[in-house]
Amino acid sequence: MMDLFIDAARLMIFPTVMAFAASSDFFTMTISNRISFILVGGFVALAVGTGMPFREMLDHAGAGGLVLAVTFTFFLCGWVGGGDAKLAAATALWLGWAHLLDYLLYASILGGVLTVGLIEFRKFSLPSLLTGKDWAERLHKPGGGVPYGIALAVAALVVYPSTIWMQALHQ
16 A cells, blocks of 8 residues: 555656646746745655665755755846746755756756747737736746746656656556
């Protein structure tokens, strides 16, 4: 019974929270602290529940800590939002060193595509179908922000199937 619960957690926690983070950033341009707390708590619960060695947990924490330090610096420079910084760090905690580079590469590429897409979207008049929709007007605003959490979440979901969490399902 416990194995079933752990397998369900592997399949549900990370992907569900990532999808929620992306949609939240898309519609509100914010990523709640609760999202990062749920990711950290979910990681700890799953790591303990699967018997992950303490040393490996520390390695994952190191990856998350490094990403938090770098992205917090980016936040202080005004390059990313605080929610993006915390989401990237919590994601790195789940992925660990083994998948961190892939994640950062995908997030950079997807973030670039998202940014260019928004720049192009903002060159045209907002379609009448979207007029009056706060989220659409916020995305369309010239010089407005980029909901980078979308790129972070999609990159995480691209990498997640190759992690220890999902590979364990195939054993």
